[in-house]
Amino acid sequence: MAEPLLSISGLHAGYGGTEVLRGVDLAVGPGEIVAVLGSNGAGKSTLNRAISGLVRPWRGSIRFGAAAIERESPVAIVMRGLIHVPEGRRIFPNMTVRENLDLGGYRARTRRDDNRTRVFALFPKLAERQGQNAGTLSGGEQQMLAIGRGLMAEPKLLILDEPSLGLSPLLVEELFALIRSINAAGMAILLVEQNVVQSLEVAQRAYVLENGVFVLEGSAADIRNDPNLKRAYLGL
Amino acid sequence: MLSPIILVPAILNGLLTGAVYALVALGLTLIYGVLHIINFAHGALLTAAMFGAFFAHRLLGLDPYVAALLLTPAFFVLGYALQRFIIGPASGGEDRNILLVTLGLAVVIENALLYAFRADTRTINLPYAFDVVDLGIAFLAVPRVIAFGAVIVVALVLWLIMQWTDTGKAIRAVAKEKVGAELCGIDVAHVYAVTFGLGTACLAIAACLLIPTYYVNPHAGNAFVLIAFTIVVLGGMGSVTGALIGGLFIGVVESLSGLYLGESLGQIGIFLIFILVLLFRPSGLFGART
Ligand SMILES: Nc1ncnc2c1ncn2[C@@H]1O[C@H](COP(=O)(O)OP(=O)(O)OP(=O)(O)O)[C@@H](O)[C@H]1O
Ligand SMILES: [Mg+2]
Numbered sequence: 329m330a331e332p333l334l335s336i337s338g339l340h341a342g343y344g345g346t347e348v349l350r351g352v353d354l355a356v357g358p359g360e361i362v363a364v365l366g367s368n369g370a371g372k373s374t375l376n377r378a379i380s381g382l383v384r385p386w387r388g389s390i391r392f393g394a395a396a397i398e399r400e401s402p403v404a405i406v407m408r409g410l411i412h413v414p415e416g417r418r419i420f421p422n423m424t425v426r427e428n429l430d431l432g433g434y435r436a437r438t439r440r441d442d443n444r445t446r447v448f449a450l451f452p453k454l455a456e457r458q459g460q461n462a463g464t465l466s467g468g469e470q471q472m473l474a475i476g477r478g479l480m481a482e483p484k485l486l487i488l489d490e491p492s493l494g495l496s497p498l499l500v501e502e503l504f505a506l507i508r509s510i511n512a513a514g515m516a517i518l519l520v521e522q523n524v525v526q527s528l529e530v531a532q533r534a535y536v537l538e539n540g541v542f543v544l545e546g547s548a549a550d551i552r553n554d555p556n557l558k559r560a561y562l563g564l
Numbered sequence: 565m566l567s568p569i570i571l572v573p574a575i576l577n578g579l580l581t582g583a584v585y586a587l588v589a590l591g592l593t594l595i596y597g598v599l600h601i602i603n604f605a606h607g608a609l610l611t612a613a614m615f616g617a618f619f620a621h622r623l624l625g626l627d628p629y630v631a632a633l634l635l636t637p638a639f640f641v642l643g644y645a646l647q648r649f650i651i652g653p654a655s656g657g658e659d660r661n662i663l664l665v666t667l668g669l670a671v672v673i674e675n676a677l678l679y680a681f682r683a684d685t686r687t688i689n690l691p692y693a694f695d696v697v698d699l700g701i702a703f704l705a706v707p708r709v710i711a712f713g714a715v716i717v718v719a720l721v722l723w724l725i726m727q728w729t730d731t732g733k734a735i736r737a738v739a740k741e742k743v744g745a746e747l748c749g750i751d752v753a754h755v756y757a758v759t760f761g762l763g764t765a766c767l768a769i770a771a772c773l774l775i776p777t778y779y780v781n782p783h784a785g786n787a788f789v790l791i792a793f794t795i796v797v798l799g800g801m802g803s804v805t806g807a808l809i810g811g812l813f814i815g816v817v818e819s820l821s822g823l824y825l826g827e828s829l830g831q832i833g834i835f836l837i838f839i840l841v842l843l844f845r846p847s848g849l850f851g852a853r854t
Binding site: 403407423427 | 732737740746
């Protein structure tokens with residue numbers, strides 16, 4: 329792997345007195361799709377929150393490009409082009425699709441119109457519904473909006489937290505095709521998923537998180553064939 | 565039953581008073597809608613603004629309507645700074661603490677005013693204070709008509725800001741979905757402070773609209789904030805439209821109950837409504853925030 333875009337080492341984080349991440353090392357190279365797999369409560373979203381500044385790491389370092397970002401605010405991290413599309417979408421339900429997208433481009437206002445055109449090309453459904461309140465979109469449309477909103481911020485690295493959650497099998501197919509196509513344009517993606525099979529198909533490398541530590545890591549092909557995957561993932 | 569000759573002027577005057585109530589309520593509900601806290605310092609800040617308008621006239625000879633042009637931005641900055649540098653940091657993000665900090669702030673401001681200006685009640689004399697507009701069916705005091713017009717303009721401007729500016733959109737985003745907003749690169753601490761500033765700026769305008777026909781002493785603001793709180797509950801916590809319509813409605817209620825029950829009992833009607841709303845429609849007449 330070339331000089332990593334994101335590199336995390338010895339990361340510890342948690343809530344109150346409870347430690348959730350207990351020493352995590354991870355790297356994402358430029359243009360790579362890296363999957364993080366793990367069962368419920370393993371600490372995947374906590375890892376994402378620590379990367380994007382929502383949760384202050386207790387210990388360890390997070391570097392994005394040449395910069396140490398483990399003490400930076402979420403705003404500063406967004407401005408670096410590290411964009412987190414969170415679990416549960418967290419779109420603005422009281423605002424229109426278009427307003428949601430425009431807020432996604434809050435820190436890239438000068439190129440907002442171009443970016444919006446690009447997002448609409450990627451998600452024609454959103455273009456059709458740009459005047460509709462986001463809260464009234466279907467679950468699948470809301471997920472597209474959440475990703476579209478993230479793309480408006482001109483990510484260098486896009487973190488997707490369980491984007492396939494709650495989508496029908498057909499939409500899941502579409503979603504993974506979409507992930508491939510935005511990655512093909514050069515964007516690095518950190519993909520947090522429970523959908524193991526499909527994630528390992530799109531990712532080049534993967535990590536398996538269990539109880540706040542990585543128990544497996546390697547190329548997607550190796551992980552797929554690893555006898556421990558089932559055990560780690562299902563907690564058997 | 566009273567004849568229209570008495571009723572119509574009472575209703576019109578109620579609407580004029582209600583507009584200023586609405587403005588005070590607007591500030592309160594805006595802060596509630598975004599920060600999800602009741603700002604207990606609202607009354608004390610209104611009092612401070614009234615002193616500001618009073619001394620702008622007394623010391624600088626500024627007409628209150630001119631003073632508004634200075635006090636409004638000044639109070640925006642004051643509100644911004646209070647939230648950004650005192651309330652926010654002191655509360656450490658805990659809603660419960662924010663309540664206590666605003667309560668403490670109210671005590672500090674009121675006592676500072678009391679210390680500086682004693683409990684004396686002060687008024688200013690303006691040449692037009694007693695001018696009236698003759699509508700044929702009612703005489704309306706000019707300063708109150710101006711106040712009504714000003715409140716409509718302020719509400720409109722505020723609506724335009726919230727609807728069309730990036731800052732307004734950021735405020736609405738933070739109000740509903742704070743984490744989502746943070747992940748868009750919106751600075752939540754800044755948005756909180758801007759909102760608090762806007763709410764406080766509303767008070768400066770209200771103070772300048774009130775001072776021509778009202779008095780000021782270190783507790784003057786509290787009466788308005790009690791009513792404003794009723795309006796906020798009536799209109800639905802956080803609802804801007806609710807605050808406006810609720811304010812006008814409460815003004816009319818006060819005026820009519822004054823008419824039927826006697827001047828000094830006018831506010832009984834307001835608190836009766838308050839209790840009824842709490843009993844039968846605790847989410848307010850306009851439900852969730854807009
Ligand atoms: N805000 C919080 N306060 C306290 N504990 C939390 C908080 N958020 C998460 N946790 C705890 O941290 C642990 C890891 O949660 P996290 O959300 O990171 O898991 P996850 O791997 O994303 O799970 P899922 O697949 O269900 O989304 C869980 O035990 C959870 O209860
Ligand atoms: Mg999660």
